Amino acid sequence: MDRSRTDFRRSGRLALVLAGGLAAVAAVAGCSREPGGERAGPPPAPAQVDRSPAYGDTFVDASIGDASNLIPMLSTDSPSHAVSGLVYNGLVKYDGQYNVVGDLAESWEVSDDNLVITFHLRKGVRFHDGVPLTARDVAYTYRVTMDPGTLTAYRGDFEPVKSVEVVDDYTLRVTYDEPFAPALVSWGAAVLPRHLLEGKDINTSELIRNPVGTGPYRFVEWTTGQRIVLERNPDYFETDPNTGMRLPYLGRYVFRIIPDLGVQFNELLAGKIDRMGLKPLQWTRQTQTDRFTRQYDKYQYLANAYTYLGYNLENELFRDVRVRRALTHAIDKGEIVEGVLLGLGEPATGPYKPGTWVYNPDVPRYPYDPDRARALLAEAGWRDTDGDGVLDRAGRPFRFTILTNQGNDQRLKTAEIVQQRLKAIGVAVEIRVLEWAAFINEFVKPGKFDALILGWTISQDPDLYDVWHSSKFSPAGLNHTHYANPEVDDLLVRARKTFDRAERKRLYARFQEILAEEQPYTFLYVPSALVAVSNRIHGIVPAPAGISYNFERWYVPKALQKYAETP
């Protein structure tokens, strides 16, 4: 289930993804750089080498899957978004610190009642075919997204919009029925070229395989299952203020499809690819060779995902909050991080990523304490009366099954560790591993489970209405564990209508506190994204959002360039 790199940087997709795997190498906090393995400081190089930014060279990226559709709103897979993110721009985007900054929009105003956003577009931006971008393209993008005939999964982003008006070529006014905090970032959606699409069926448009956007790279070729090639857009609107040079620097971007991660790693060792997400074992054991450290820098930062143990709250076993707290006390999260992630991650305490503005570090924690766990369970009436090593209450033993999906080794290992720890306090756990589709459809959605180990990706916007509000029970919604708390419902509704970040932070802080007190999940861990990038690439600035957010500023100094300019 591991999907490759998730980079929604430019497309501004805020979908909470049911993280099928943990390879999501996206944005994050606490990013550390490990230049050339163990060495500190920049890799040694002759002093006379000129390291100033230069144009040229090719960046070779690798993905385990091919893209499916290069019109971003028609696809949901990360390879498609990784490529189309370089071809298209939205009105706004996230910077390295998760601030919303202008992309195609130079500036914007939000009305006092938070109902109207007026965007002012950059002037002189051209699509790759030379046609200028205007507010009508943005209005078209909105219209086609809302068109019932369009097979897009992203209509929800624009559902709260009441109207979109083109004021003039470079001004767009968007009106909402009621305040909606994630509204601004929803305009990070890729702006499509109206002149090439209007009046045609977008579902079968030739732009699906031959995209035309405004982005830093323009499309060259796509060989199915092998590679997608992009080249520098010489007409891109952004310049590097430090050098005055027009961005981007790198001349070509090649997206190679290498479906097997072991083979990808071989390609990396051979120097044939310039970036790869590593597994913990590769990070700690297989990248210490001289050959590797000569070629690559390693970057570590928390990934945008967490793994949890979720309890079915409709199940009699888990109704009592003392039981859920006891289970969390009985699980050693640090041990899971050590054992499963080889220490490359952090214990999770809630649904947000440590280090981000919304994260509340002061929630109740449940340190590993089996005695406290036993005491809590005894309080709830669970005792081992028949001496078989398993607690029981009213003749019913404390047994349950943890479900997880096939193909995710980390989740399976986690389940085994949890099983051992719970056995120690007298709770008998069985583990069942299921194929993804059957797991979701036959068990998770109909609520046919006791407990499950699964992951969520952490979206940049903190709105979690879709996962935790009591109106979102599965099968229709994503509240699989059927968690319901009136205060949480109220907080989630208020927070998504609040634009003021300090106020939002306060509301979400309380939300996290309640979740921590109630433990509907035992939040387990946030893994680290582990990325190797060729050390000839310069201009990487690790930030809370990871490293990829400023890709157009990456460059290779002339003396270090590897690939010749192609004619």
Place this chain on the structure above:
Amino acid sequence: MLAYVAKRIAFMIPMLLGITIISFGLMHLAPGSPTELYTEMNPKVGAEFKARFEAYYGLDKPLPVQYATWLSKVVRLDLGISFSPDKRPVWDKITERLPITLLLNGIGLVVILATAIPLGVLSAVRRGSRFDRVTTVFVFVGFSIPSFWLALLLMKWLGVDLGWLPISGLQSLDYPSLSPLGKVWDRVSHLLLPVLVSAFGGLAGISRYMRGSMLEVIRQDYITAARAKGLPEGKVVYVHALRNSVLPIVTLMGFWIPALIGGSVIFETIFAIPGMGQLFYQSVMSRDYPVIQGILLLGSALTLLGNLVADVTYALVDPRIRFGRS
């Protein structure tokens, strides 16, 4: 003979129809639906998207109607449009990958035949010799080694450590700027490992068949007779015995015709080769019904055709069958 072939072809039509009905039914019995790729991953996708998607592809109609629609298109040689977000015609998706798979399997088959037949013959002729025993061990090692593991080891050794061969893919990045000779070498070097690894795994089958069939023939009276009348041993073995013992291999070839278009998922995944195996696997995982049906139809048609070809060639090669039937 012609009437026989015509009858066989006519009989293939109801068989194909039956195969498509069964595969269509099985496909729809499997849990999951094609919209899941879009909806499961994204909370912002409502039931409304699912309805729109199903209406767009006619999935909201009863199964028999869906089958009839599909069939009526197929007889007009239209395999439909893929459910995947690329919305491409199934035929395009298949034909874009078919040449790659055919090429690889074709070369692989030639290499296997060219190696396995002599190995089998020599093993039979020198039965029990050291050569026979070494060959037996060798081909069974090839048969038993997981090909992905061998491939990874060879990749690491020849591609990473020695740097002699490319690791995966079909072309280098600088392919367009290479000289004509460079282009040829680029192609060959990319195919070398996949072909060798797949051939190594396939040697055992053919060489054992060949050996067994050769042994059988050598025991026949007419071989004894040939030897008795003083024919040189070479002629006895390579003319009289070989021709007759190749018969079962010819039959096998018939079954290999459908195998030529079927790729191995594991193998293609390891070498990053965009072939039929990957396409089929992906379409099954995403419940891309039109692509699954298209590939199954092609595969079953070729299987039936392969059987026919095997029977016909058999008749052509073996006069007893030919004259017995006519």
